[in-house]
Amino acid sequence: MSRLTRMIERLSTQQACIDHVARAIAGQPGVVLEIGLGKGRTVDHMREVMPDREIYAFDGFVHAPPAAVPDDDHLFLGDFRETLITPPDHLRGQAIFAHADIGSEDRDADAVLAPIVGERLVSWLRPGAFVASDRDLKVQAWQRLSVLDGQPWQYFIYRT
Amino acid sequence: MSRLTRMIERLSTQQACIDHVARAIAGQPGVVLEIGLGKGRTVDHMREVMPDREIYAFDGFVHAPPAAVPDDDHLFLGDFRETLITPPDHLRGQAIFAHADIGSEDRDADAVLAPIVGERLVSWLRPGAFVASDRDLKVQAWQRLSVLDGQPWQYFIYRT
Numbered sequence: 347m348s349r350l351t352r353m354i355e356r357l358s359t360q361q362a363c364i365d366h367v368a369r370a371i372a373g374q375p376g377v378v379l380e381i382g383l384g385k386g387r388t389v390d391h392m393r394e395v396m397p398d399r400e401i402y403a404f405d406g407f408v409h410a411p412p413a414a415v416p417d418d419d420h421l422f423l424g425d426f427r428e429t430l431i432t433p434p435d436h437l438r439g440q441a442i443f444a445h446a447d448i449g450s451e452d453r454d455a456d457a458v459l460a461p462i463v464g465e466r467l468v469s470w471l472r473p474g475a476f477v478a479s480d481r482d483l484k485v486q487a488w489q490r491l492s493v494l495d496g497q498p499w500q501y502f503i504y505r506t
Numbered sequence: 507m508s509r510l511t512r513m514i515e516r517l518s519t520q521q522a523c524i525d526h527v528a529r530a531i532a533g534q535p536g537v538v539l540e541i542g543l544g545k546g547r548t549v550d551h552m553r554e555v556m557p558d559r560e561i562y563a564f565d566g567f568v569h570a571p572p573a574a575v576p577d578d579d580h581l582f583l584g585d586f587r588e589t590l591i592t593p594p595d596h597l598r599g600q601a602i603f604a605h606a607d608i609g610s611e612d613r614d615a616d617a618v619l620a621p622i623v624g625e626r627l628v629s630w631l632r633p634g635a636f637v638a639s640d641r642d643l644k645v646q647a648w649q650r651l652s653v654l655d656g657q658p659w660q661y662f663i664y665r666t
Binding site for chain 2: 348353360361390
């Protein structure tokens with residue numbers, strides 16, 4: 347399969363994931379976390395389908411176009427392992443949805459990072475929150491959902 | 507429409523375009539030109555659907571992953587206006603398909619560049635060649651085809 351087709355499948359699955367969770371959490375309070383701002387495409391989509399949610403983004407550095415970059419109060423820059431370790435008081439236990447788009451082409455490195463991100467996320471989440479990722483975050487206490495199993499790209503959706 | 511949805515539509519249209527032209531030129535001799543290597547996704551797709559074609563790529567600089575970058579004999583680096591101006595003898599009039607993925611977010615700059623790219627391409631093309639672009643290349647002698655008009659993203663396909 348070409349890199350072009352794989353990219354289409356990956357983005358289509360991300361879109362289906364965000365749309366699904368946005369519907370599932372409608373009417374429930376809570377903020378949204380985007381772990382891996384990247385080019386800002388998924389944050390832009392989150393803003394469109396969840397216009398009333400506060401969205402907080404995390405990344406090592408900014409490489410999204412300016413219009414897609416959250417303001418300083420909603421942006422955590424630095425290594426995920428550091429920026430996720432302790433939520434600020436106003437965000438502790440407040441996220442109803444966390445999307446961790448953290449996969450790279452280095453599967454071995456990803457397999458080390460993913461469970462760390464999963465463990466760090468726990469203290470940010472509300473009870474019943476949704477977590478979605480392109481890698482298995484391996485948090486025992488979460489229930490893995492099969493809602494995206496028909497999508498062409500493997501994705502992991504959990505409920506806490 | 508979100509940046510995520512727009513990207514899915516753009517890439518899906520590129521895929522449909524390449525697949526369409528690959529079928530249309532099957533059995534005809536000629537090389538392929540990719541104007542705007544970018545991340546190398548479309549070149550990778552061209553290799554998959556046209557495995558026996560020689561593919562030549564043009565870009566200002568290399569920003570594709572190494573596996574997607576053509577070897578030095580198939581890569582023209584520099585401003586398109588310069589690298590396209592005079593084909594080397596072995597490529598003059600030899601291209602059966604040229605794909606010019608040159609659009610940026612600056613529509614005014616694109617409107618200046620696109621007809622220059624179109625004009626420069628003429629001497630590279632075989633009679634009956636296909637040209638596809640995300641911008642109107644405005645070459646009077648080419649016939650615009652409507653084959654992708656059902657696609658969600660606007661694309662321009664011409665036959666010389």
